Amino acid sequence: MSKPKEKTKESISIAITGSGGAGVMTAGTLLLEVAAQAGWYGLMVRSSGPQIRGGEAAALMRFSKSPVECLDDRFDVLIGIDWQNIHRFADEIPLDATSVMIGDPDQSEPPEVFVKRGAHYAPLPFKQMAKSLPGSWPNMIALGVAAGLAGLPVDSIKAVLQKSLKKGGGEKMAANIAAAEAGYAFAEGVPSVPRLSGKLAAGKEARWLITGNQAAGYGAVRGGVRFCAAYPITPATEVLEWLAPALPKIGGALVQAEDELASINMIVGSSYGGVPSVTATAGPGLSLMTEAIGLAVAAEVPIVVIDVMRGGPSTGIPAKSEQSDVNIAVNGLHGDAPRIVVAPNSIADCVSATQWAVYLAEAMQSPAIVLSDQYFGQTRAVVDPPADIGLVTERLKPAAGENGYLRYAITKSGISPMAIPGNPGTAYTADGLEHNERGLPSSQSGDHIKQLDKRAKKLDQFDYGARWADIEGEGDLAVVTFGSCTGAAREALARAAADGIKGRLVSLRLLAPSRPAQMAKALAGAKRVLVVEQNHTGQLYRYLRAEYDLPGTTRSFRHPGPLPMRPDEIHQQITEWSRS
Amino acid sequence: MSSPAAAAPITAQAFKSDYKPIWCPGCGDYSVLSSFTKAFAKLQLLPQDVAVVSGIGCSSRIPAYTTCYGFHGVHGRSLAAAAGLKLARPDLTVVVASGDGDGYSIGGNHFLHACRRNVDLTYVVMDNHVYGMTKGQPSPTTEPDWDSKLSPGGTGLRTFNPLVIALAAGANFVARAFAGDPNGTADLIAEAISTPGFSFVEILSPCITFRPEQREWKQMVRPAAVTYTNDAARAARRIMTDDGMNIGVLYKGERKPYQPPIGKGKKNPSDLETEFAL
Amino acid sequence: MSTKKSVKKATKKPVKKAVKRPVKKTVRKTAAAPAPKRAAAKSVPVASNAEFMAHAYAMEAEAAERYAEFADSMEVHNNLEVAELFRKLARIEQIHADQILDQMGWKHSPLSSVNVRWEGMEGPETADPTELHYLMQPYHALQIALLNEKRARDFFANLAKVTKDPGVRKGALEMEEDEAEHVRLIEEWLKRTPKPDANWHADQDPPVLSD
Numbered sequence A: 001m002s003k004p005k006e007k008t009k010e011s012i013s014i015a016i017t018g019s020g021g022a023g024v025m026t027a028g029t030l031l032l033e034v035a036a037q038a039g040w041y042g043l044m045v046r047s048s049g050p051q052i053r054g055g056e057a058a059a060l061m062r063f064s065k066s067p068v069e070c071l072d073d074r075f076d077v078l079i080g081i082d083w084q085n086i087h088r089f090a091d092e093i094p095l096d097a098t099s100v101m102i103g104d105p106d107q108s109e110p111p112e113v114f115v116k117r118g119a120h121y122a123p124l125p126f127k128q129m130a131k132s133l134p135g136s137w138p139n140m141i142a143l144g145v146a147a148g149l150a151g152l153p154v155d156s157i158k159a160v161l162q163k164s165l166k167k168g169g170g171e172k173m174a175a176n177i178a179a180a181e182a183g184y185a186f187a188e189g190v191p192s193v194p195r196l197s198g199k200l201a202a203g204k205e206a207r208w209l210i211t212g213n214q215a216a217g218y219g220a221v222r223g224g225v226r227f228c229a230a231y232p233i234t235p236a237t238e239v240l241e242w243l244a245p246a247l248p249k250i251g252g253a254l255v256q257a258e259d260e261l262a263s264i265n266m267i268v269g270s271s272y273g274g275v276p277s278v279t280a281t282a283g284p285g286l287s288l289m290t291e292a293i294g295l296a297v298a299a300e301v302p303i304v305v306i307d308v309m310r311g312g313p314s315t316g317i318p319a320k321s322e323q324s325d326v327n328i329a330v331n332g333l334h335g336d337a338p339r340i341v342v343a344p345n346s347i348a349d350c351v352s353a354t355q356w357a358v359y360l361a362e363a364m365q366s367p368a369i370v371l372s373d374q375y376f377g378q379t380r381a382v383v384d385p386p387a388d389i390g391l392v393t394e395r396l397k398p399a400a401g402e403n404g405y406l407r408y409a410i411t412k413s414g415i416s417p418m419a420i421p422g423n424p425g426t427a428y429t430a431d432g433l434e435h436n437e438r439g440l441p442s443s444q445s446g447d448h449i450k451q452l453d454k455r456a457k458k459l460d461q462f463d464y465g466a467r468w469a470d471i472e473g474e475g476d477l478a479v480v481t482f483g484s485c486t487g488a489a490r491e492a493l494a495r496a497a498a499d500g501i502k503g504r505l506v507s508l509r510l511l512a513p514s515r516p517a518q519m520a521k522a523l524a525g526a527k528r529v530l531v532v533e534q535n536h537t538g539q540l541y542r543y544l545r546a547e548y549d550l551p552g553t554t555r556s557f558r559h560p561g562p563l564p565m566r567p568d569e570i571h572q573q574i575t576e577w578s579r580s
Numbered sequence B: 001m002s003s004p005a006a007a008a009p010i011t012a013q014a015f016k017s018d019y020k021p022i023w024c025p026g027c028g029d030y031s032v033l034s035s036f037t038k039a040f041a042k043l044q045l046l047p048q049d050v051a052v053v054s055g056i057g058c059s060s061r062i063p064a065y066t067t068c069y070g071f072h073g074v075h076g077r078s079l080a081a082a083a084g085l086k087l088a089r090p091d092l093t094v095v096v097a098s099g100d101g102d103g104y105s106i107g108g109n110h111f112l113h114a115c116r117r118n119v120d121l122t123y124v125v126m127d128n129h130v131y132g133m134t135k136g137q138p139s140p141t142t143e144p145d146w147d148s149k150l151s152p153g154g155t156g157l158r159t160f161n162p163l164v165i166a167l168a169a170g171a172n173f174v175a176r177a178f179a180g181d182p183n184g185t186a187d188l189i190a191e192a193i194s195t196p197g198f199s200f201v202e203i204l205s206p207c208i209t210f211r212p213e214q215r216e217w218k219q220m221v222r223p224a225a226v227t228y229t230n231d232a233a234r235a236a237r238r239i240m241t242d243d244g245m246n247i248g249v250l251y252k253g254e255r256k257p258y259q260p261p262i263g264k265g266k267k268n269p270s271d272l273e274t275e276f277a278l
Numbered sequence C: 001m002s003t004k005k006s007v008k009k010a011t012k013k014p015v016k017k018a019v020k021r022p023v024k025k026t027v028r029k030t031a032a033a034p035a036p037k038r039a040a041a042k043s044v045p046v047a048s049n050a051e052f053m054a055h056a057y058a059m060e061a062e063a064a065e066r067y068a069e070f071a072d073s074m075e076v077h078n079n080l081e082v083a084e085l086f087r088k089l090a091r092i093e094q095i096h097a098d099q100i101l102d103q104m105g106w107k108h109s110p111l112s113s114v115n116v117r118w119e120g121m122e123g124p125e126t127a128d129p130t131e132l133h134y135l136m137q138p139y140h141a142l143q144i145a146l147l148n149e150k151r152a153r154d155f156f157a158n159l160a161k162v163t164k165d166p167g168v169r170k171g172a173l174e175m176e177e178d179e180a181e182h183v184r185l186i187e188e189w190l191k192r193t194p195k196p197d198a199n200w201h202a203d204q205d206p207p208v209l210s211d
């Protein structure tokens, strides 16, 4: 990490840090808006200490004139509004000799861990400067410095601050705009940062500023969801906070349940009533929900469970990302319980993948788990608006008064018409007990086998189209990954291509059921398969080895959270393996 | 008996499924089933507009024995499933069936919050002071000295008083019924259904297999001596000082049910995009 | 009043003969608990003939329904002999009920079954479900029938005593007579029926779990 890497993607990475009250996240969010205003793309990952208030915080950002999907390997700029406990972020904020550190000399010197990396230090007395501009805040100076170092136009800062400080009154606005301008001017004297240049891609005016959690919530309603019951948990709460006011506007409702056992059973109940339903949770909640997800499998009730993964096991690392719920998502129910597992592979895809999950759940009358993670969920990004995938909720229903209605009839597709309460003549009892076609409890082997086959078949035979995975590039090396590792893997492959090493990317959107034929096609001719994921035991790797005949030799590259998977480490793996 | 003419009133029989109960002959739950069907007929509901939701246990088998829409979920979670259903489909009549293990032990937390949330549900617990389905273990309402394989010599634990707890947690209607009085129980269930909000009907329903001594309940129960009160504190005092054998409505309140306005908002999902657009 | 009388006859007598009058109620002892004594149903305040007939109908219909449930339950539990016996009892009571409708020219009773109330918890001829046992024998079933016939007899006797309506009294007395005959018939039937041995309820296997 000590040597600057050749970058194929022109981008600039900035970290703003500080302790409680410094307004780090506000500055970061505004900076993202300034970049968006200027027509750039960017993202901001949040990292913070465990304290509820007053803890050290870091806004980790990367900007580019083309879409940004992951953090870079290193940071160009580290701004410390203060340095209180900021050394704890040393691993998350890699600096090198070409990086610049800005800090307030009146408070303390930059932490030793950063200094050791040889970054250039430019002192800036934030507090004092803010004092000289009455009514202004130090974080607005930081905003100006960051914008200046990134090469953003000063007009964009003004535009954003005018909008966001409207509520605070004219005086405050003027002072803080002045503070940002002062920071901006200071940046001009800091020479060594490679400011972004070049033209913007044309026709990119209509863009969204969105977090993965908002995106997942929006994807759910796009898919037709109108009911949500949930219990708060980091880092999924923002999905719920977005849905709570949104659902009533479109004729739906969100209910806060007493626990996850209640929330999952509530949505099984509401969906049984005919209303497409969702809940959102994280690992501890998903663990509690497994029994009722199995009920949804057996009773064939469509539901969507958004799992925003965080570090595990147990309470683990609540506010940090890790892709370690693969096992529970694909295997975590008792009995032979086929279920759908969908993983978005970008923040924008949190919209589309969740919409797709709703569609799949409704179409197949099955539970679908959406595996998002904290990295997506709590990261705010400027993205191109994801197109509506055009797949709309369509539950197969019997006609009113259908004669001899059989709720769990064996059909060719495995999908049988689902009567909705209120429909005359088709009343039945949805049952988690094994049942016959009518739905009456049965422990006979014939019924058990028929219903097991039915539930497996409906998921297996469904036409998932091309959406099951994003497949890009060619070459005899393939990187197979999913979720938030995708951006880094894509970038690593681009760097390898620049070195003359060809490779392909298979980013799985559909983790379960597995698609052996499609995978065989995607990997045809591949001699090396590198499986990349962010967890300790290689959960995806083991799952792939169990479910698929991977061609050639396979390797697992993984590490647990909370450190994100970075392009460079994957690039190194590709390079080393190609040379051996 | 019933004429096929369209104008004929719905009979209790119309709510009885052709699927026959597997309950032990003599089980009190048979009578509760009959009370369900009578209550629905009394209110002239249509089978397709009623959903009977349950958990797991002998008592929880009831949904499939009716001609209503049924939901036989997992152990202890019937109130949650029912709340979800009712909140999403306020047009349905939702009746929840449970046992003392299902409702007061594994589902105890949901019981508290269902009372508190006051969704317009009718919660019927067939209390036999035992886990019937798992062959006779003590439940929260089992007497402390009741001997069983799993609790030799008895649990020594004091019994749980579901009615007082329901009152404390905010239930809007609280009644005690006896399975051996199916007409009276039907009346109580019908009244519970007609009362807005969360209505709780605890039915003493003998388990003749594991608690055969409960056959004596029919000589022990009696109508509550006084009519119900709308003063929860007074109701609680009465319930705490009675011997658990007073039958009837014990409390009726006037709390407004919890029901988010489903179906009111008329926007399209795409209207929500403006908040993301730059 | 005369209607009432003819109904009575039409309802009960032919049936009685056809089926040898296996009528209801019992005091069976299970191993577990002594069967509690049931108080005879007290009089229902019926003030007119139509009301009387409607209650008589409800009594029969309720009894029929209960026996049918018993028969179903016995069938599910593979006790076909007793199931058949309860089925018979159900049929008899149903015929009685239907005859009352015919007699009164009713399509269905003016008194909806869900609105019928007795002074006891259940109708004076309705069998107590907690008396059942999956291994019970015909003898037990007949004991149940006997008890219910006695209860019915006492019910009408009491009604005849307390009613102020001479028509109702007349009908009640006739009914009482019929029920008394049913009691005698069942007592005879019981004499012909083998008594269960002491271990009739023994089951070496534990209950089956399906939780």
Ligand SMILES: Cc1ncc(C[n+]2csc(CCOP(=O)(O)OP(=O)(O)O)c2C)c(N)n1
Residues within 6 Å of the ligand: B056, B057, B058, B059, B060, B075, B098, B099, B100, B101, B102, B103, B126, B128, B130, B131, B132, B133, B134, B139, C211
């Ligand atoms: C999660 C779970 N734990 C345990 C069981 C086993 N189980 C089934 S029913 C039951 C107790 C039922 O008791 P109660 O609710 O009183 O019903 P009853 O059979 O007495 O009507 C238990 C422990 C289960 N099905 N699921």
Ligand code: SF4
Residues within 6 Å of the ligand: B022, B023, B024, B026, B027, B028, B029, B058, B059, B128, B132, B133, B206, B207, B208, B209, B210
């Ligand atoms: S075990 Fe008890 S509760 Fe269960 S069916 Fe038998 S008698 Fe009823």
Ligand SMILES: [Mg+2]
Residues within 6 Å of the ligand: B057, B099, B100, B101, B126, B127, B128, B129, B130, B131, B132, B139
């Ligand atoms: Mg019980």
